[in-house]
Amino acid sequence: MEISLFLSFLGFFITAVILVVAFLYLYAIVTPYDDYNLIFEGNNIAAALGFGGAIIGVSIPLYSALVHSVSYIDFAIWGIIAILIQLIFAFIVTRLNGKYSFKSKIVQGVIPVGILMAFLSIAIGLLNAGSMSY
Template structure:
């Protein structure tokens, strides 16, 4: 027999968690694009695939630990703390890679060099996977 009350309770929790995750996703995308020295939105509109790949990697790299946090946490505040930490780690990874490890990376992405975009996107996804794996309740 279908338990309507249990469904409503679960659906409400789902909607709240999903809305919070989307809000953190949008906030991360906005902040990440402020940190990068180039304007991904403009570059992507111009057909710059390297910018799309690098931004896509950063977004996936953020969503992986976000998904892990959703499945591991028991409260919205705990989820928020993990989401903020995941965003900070992803942004620090970009700063370290673009300013210390590979100084010409930003210019190469602006120039549309796919190797640079794939490199940064891959690092972002790798950092996100490690971040997600380290999140335990």
């Protein structure tokens, strides 16, 4: 194996991991509740499910960007776009009020709402990924 191929792999892989870490940080800012506190201090299963779904949801379009990109810069740009789409989705969904308030239900630990949040995040991730298969 050529060292240049391995270095190329490392560049793409490390960038993808950095993008996921950036997403984890920004997702916690975008949601109106403290994801990390709910999960690590409150043992809130609904928050953990929603957060886990968001991680999968952003990883799917990042994978698509890795597979379909024609260069490193192309991947980085599409990776950032993927993150922005997922963050916009999370911002909008967690701001719904009333009977369908994700914010209040997740804070209360309502597991079906956490599952729904996870599935919605994954669905948006799949649509996000499919939209970038150019």
